[in-house]
Amino acid sequence: MSCEQETALALHAAGRRSTTPRIKVASALQHAGGHLTAEEIHALIQETDHQAAIALSTVYRTLETLKEIRLVAEADGGPRATYEWVDREHPHSHLMCRACGREAMLPPQFVAEFASRIEATAGFEVHLDHFVVPGLCADCRATEGRA
Amino acid sequence: MSCEQETALALHAAGRRSTTPRIKVASALQHAGGHLTAEEIHALIQETDHQAAIALSTVYRTLETLKEIRLVAEADGGPRATYEWVDREHPHSHLMCRACGREAMLPPQFVAEFASRIEATAGFEVHLDHFVVPGLCADCRATEGRA
DNA sequence: GCCCGTCTTGCGAATATTCACAAGAGTACA
DNA sequence: TGTACTCTTGTGAATATTCGCAAGACGGGC
Known part of the structure; x- marks a missing residue:
């Protein structure tokens, strides 16, 4: 409870x-x-x-x-x-591949550092609790390169 | 044309x-x-x-x-x-305040560096062409602090 | 320039999401 | 504890977005 x-x-x-x-x-x-x-x-x-x-x-x-x-x-x-x-103890973000749809974990410290740079320069409090970064995973990049 | x-x-x-x-x-x-x-x-x-x-x-x-x-x-x-x-010559992202709705420009190099760290470690090609970061602007943080 | 196979479009219908408003429930205060 | 005030909810309808399918348009090869 x-x-x-x-x-x-x-x-x-x-x-x-x-x-x-x-x-x-x-x-x-x-x-x-x-x-x-x-x-x-x-x-x-x-x-x-x-x-x-x-x-x-x-x-x-x-x-x-x-x-x-x-x-x-x-x-x-x-x-x-x-x-x-949102798990406050273990915040996490994802990498999502636009080609195959798979998700991977994004190292939380990358997001944390990105956020703190913005806060330091702009005074803006960043809310990226659970953030999905789109793109292409390594496998699909290789496949596309070949195709 | x-x-x-x-x-x-x-x-x-x-x-x-x-x-x-x-x-x-x-x-x-x-x-x-x-x-x-x-x-x-x-x-x-x-x-x-x-x-x-x-x-x-x-x-x-x-x-x-x-x-x-x-x-x-x-x-x-x-x-x-x-x-x-998407303007390929001048890519840009935004900071958007959840309280007042105002938008501010996010320095493109912050996004670029964030993306290149991910690419370097995960081999993942990041597609953040025009990315909206939610949060609280400096003004609204001050107001909330007071309230 | 014409033909064929495939990708796109338009239409209408299905679905997901938001909205407006009256009724009901939570909270502060006496 | 009771009361009043305001925030939330439920309902039903409005709106935004997606989907399925048949007809039409694009592009490669002759």
């Missing part, structure tokens, strides 16, 4: 109310792990809680709210947006 | 056909400058060319194609996606 208390605290700290739908969406994302679409989150909540269903539009709004207070990150890349819980 | 020839060449180089809708969409983005939604591009083409209208779904597909061959970059951030022509 401590996860849920953490979510509630973070909401209060941001001046937002702690409500049942918010706790449920956050909880679903935390426990499922990985990338989920709004639809999947909605279904997951219905399964867990047959009684108190929440509306799909509420899921979307709630995800927007959780994104604003940086508990959740959105990762586009396709017809449907996906969402992931 | 050289802009249009450039677009045609880039399409051919990527193994895509050079068609009227593609040239028109590219041309609209080049000449309008700045961020346009699909709807705006569509309207712009209708105004310029009363005769040969193109379908909105074609505008979407065409933008997807131009994005793939990196002539165009998409910048989300809102209910509607916006698109911008």
Whole structure:
């Protein structure tokens, strides 16, 4: 239950109310792990809680709210947006290949240094919690070179 | 007319056909400058060319194609996606404040160095042509601190 | 210049996401 | 604990974006 208390605290700290739908969406994302679409989150909540269903539009709004207070990150890349819980202890970003679709981990210190350079020069606080860098992986570059 | 020839060449180089809708969409983005939604591009083409209208779904597909061959970059951030022509001579990225919505320029060499570190260590070719970094600008940080 | 195979387009329909507004729930304060 | 104020939710509708398929256009080879 401590996860849920953490979510509630973070909401209060941001001046937002702690409500049942918010706790449920956050909880679903935390426990499922990985990338989920709004639809999947909605279904997951219905399964867990047959009684108190929440509306799909509420899921979307709630995800927007959780994104604003940086508990959740959105990762586009396709017809449907996906969402992931932000692990504050282990922030990470991805490299995503546009050719084969595979994802690789991006060393967090690269992002951290990039962010701190921007903060130092522009005074801008960078929010790259879970950031997807598009490009071509080494394998696909080799293939394209040959083709 | 050289802009249009450039677009045609880039399409051919990527193994895509050079068609009227593609040239028109590219041309609209080049000449309008700045961020346009699909709807705006569509309207712009209708105004310029009363005769040969193109379908909105074609505008979407065409933008997807131009994005793939990196002539165009998409910048989300809102209910509607916006698109911008990529200026190969002057690549640039933005800092966008989540609180006030203002945009600032991000020094291109920061992005370039970030990209080259990734390429050097992972062999991954980074495609950050026109990249929007979310966060909080100096002004809004000050305001939030006070609040 | 013409023909063929393949890539694109236009159309209409399906899907994903956002919006408006009235009803309901959380929080601060007495 | 009760009350009032404001923020959130649910509902249904509006909007943005994607998809499937048949017809049309591009480009290579003759």
